[in-house]
Amino acid sequence: MSQSDAFSRSRRRLLLGGSALALAGGAGWLRPARANxxxxxxxxxxxxxxxxxxxxxxLLVIDRQRLLTNIDTLSQQLAGQYHYRIVAKSLPSIPLLKLVMARANTRRLMVFHQPFLNQVATDIPEADVLMGKPMPVQAARRFYREQSRVEGHPGFDPARQLQWLVDTPQRLAQYDQLARELDQSLQINIEIDIGLHRGGVQALAELDQMLRRIEQSPRLQFSGFMGYEPHIVKAPGANDWLRDQAMARYQAFVDQAEQTLGRSIRDLTLNTGGSTTYPLYRDLQDHIAPNEIAAGSVLVKPTDFDLPTLSHHEPxxxxxxxxxxxxxxxxxxxxxxxxxxxxxxxxxxxxxxxxxxxxxxxxxxxxxxxxxxxxxxxxxxxxxxxxxxxxxxxxxxxxxxxxxxxxxxxxxxxxxxxxxxxxxxxxxxxxxxxxxxx
Missing domain, CATH: 2.40.37 (Lyase, Ornithine Decarboxylase; Chain A, domain 1)
Known part of the structure; x- marks a missing residue:
């Protein structure tokens, strides 16, 4: 190799090395900072x-002071304008639920799982329960079978304290048949689709059909609506327009129900909201149909709930x-x-x-x-x-x-x-x- 060739190769290595260092230095501002x-x-x-x-x-640890503060924050936000229903699946512990019920001064729970329902009925007999999803009728049948085996028959009365969520005419027919088989009165809350599109009644004509069946059944009683709307905080920008759209849809269902039944339903369970959306309803109680808000996760605030609407809550x-x-x-x-x-x-x-x-x-x-x-x-x-x-x-x-x-x-x-x-x-x-x- 000639001296000039060696010099050229050395020069190329120097230039390449210098370029790499320059690139690394130039990109240094992209590197994460060292944490302490x-x-x-x-x-x-x-x-x-x-x-x-x-x-x-x-271990799973809950800071009791922060939990109590979060409960108080939620209560202050609701300001007595809505009933508060605790989402039990988000706080799945009887002592934890009892603490929240006492602090928030509510008996209302939303339950999503048949084994949980039986435990709540046994251990919190004063609870007022709304099911949070439509349960297969066999799960409902199992609830009553297990409940009948509880020693001493505790004070929980499903006919007064339990609302089954129903989403279709077909499921309603199944629950009507179950009520007849068991000779058991059932409260029926109807799931309505107000924008989430995860099931529930969409057509007013279908709602009319379901309400008439409930009215004609000697064992069924219409107890209200549940309309869930977590989608309204997922759109970019302000959420008010999606909230108003969802509430207009909710109002249409209420109007149809009152027309079909010939009476007001404002004293029934008209449930909406969730942990991500509940602050959006403050001071709107005179302008929207729902009269109760459901929430649970916000009281412990996992990372999925690090949202602008919940900045006033602590993990x-x-x-x-x-x-x-x-x-x-x-x-x-x-x-x-x-x-x-x-x-x-x-x-x-x-x-x-x-x-x-x-x-x-x-x-x-x-x-x-x-x-x-x-x-x-x-x-x-x-x-x-x-x-x-x-x-x-x-x-x-x-x-x-x-x-x-x-x-x-x-x-x-x-x-x-x-x-x-x-x-x-x-x-x-x-x-x-x-x-x-x-």
Whole structure:
């Protein structure tokens, strides 16, 4: 090789290297900032609390103070303008439901699962229950069969305290037949489609047909409407126009019912709303048909509820799990050097943290900078999380995640640990509802 050729190759390497450095430097502003890797004072207090108890396994924790504050916030928003119905699937624990009922001063529950319904009827006999989805008639039959076996026949009276949700003339016919078979009076609430398009009555003529059948049946009683509308917060921009559209649709169903029945139905259950939409109805009670609002998840505020409409609520539910291993660098099997590159680009991926359990519907919350690794893979046994070089926790410390939802995540744990954040101590264990009939 000539001297000139060697010089040319050296020059090309220099230029290429310089270009790469320039590119990396120019793109540096895209790189994530290094988090401090520390718990905030709040989570450090919870970490210390959990280090002094003997259940070193994944726990579902609810901050009791934050929960009570969220209940009060919801009550203040409703301002006595609507009845409040608690969505039980989002708070699936009898002690938790009882606490919310007492604090919010309501007996109204919305239940979505037959085994939950039997437990509520037995353990909260004063509850007023509206089913949150149309149940197969065989599930309704099983409810009555199991309820008849309860010793002492507790004070829950389905004929007065339970509304079955019905969405079609065919299902209504099934419930009419069930009522005759059991010689049991049934309250029927009709699901109406006010814009979500997830089923429910759409045509006023179909509603008229169903109402006439209820009126003609000696065992059925019309108890109202349920119109769910979470779609109204998913459109870009202001939500008022979709809310008004949904409420106009609701009003049309009410008008048709009153025309068919020849009487007012304003004293029946006219349910709408949900955790994401409930604040949109304040001060509208004189202009819309619904008289009650349902909500549940907002009281613990999982990440799916981090919405502008709910900015006045605080997260109150966390998954706490012990740190098992802390490795100084991230290594990806079968890809030598990839972990180092990932750590160079994102300084919060330098260390590998392995936790007890994992793969929940949840996002890392504390310490700051924790993330799941997009390449290594998820695990329900020992999940890898990444952290920066300044991650200060050691094995037997705790990391915290926020659930994305409450209903299914809560049921994955052997109960809920109530946390008194004012005194930095655990304040009780709340069993969760059983998912299967016994």
């Amino acid at each position: 890797g520390q718990h905030s004072a709040y989570f450090q207090g919870l970490n210390e609390t959990l280090r002094h108890q003997d259940r070193y396994q994944p 109150a539910a966390f998954i706490a799990t012990p740190v098992l291993k802390v490795l100084d660098r991230t290594e990806i099997p079968g890809a030598p050097g990839l972990g180092r590159v990932m750590g160079w680009w994102n300084p919060n991926r330098e260390k590998a943290i392995f936790i007890y359990g994992g793969y929940w519907k949840a996002h890392p919350e504390s310490p700051s900078g924790l993330t799941t690794n997009p390449v290594y893979g998820r695990s329900t046994n020992q999940e890898m999380l990444n952290a920066g070089a300044n991650f200060a926790l050691v094995p037997d410390d705790w990391v915290f995640l926020r659930p994305t939802q409450s209903e299914q995540v809560f049921l994955e744990f052997n109960g809920i640990e109530a946390y008194d954040s004012a005194r930095h101590q655990l304040a009780g264990h709340w069993p969760v509802l059983r998912q299967h009939s016994v």
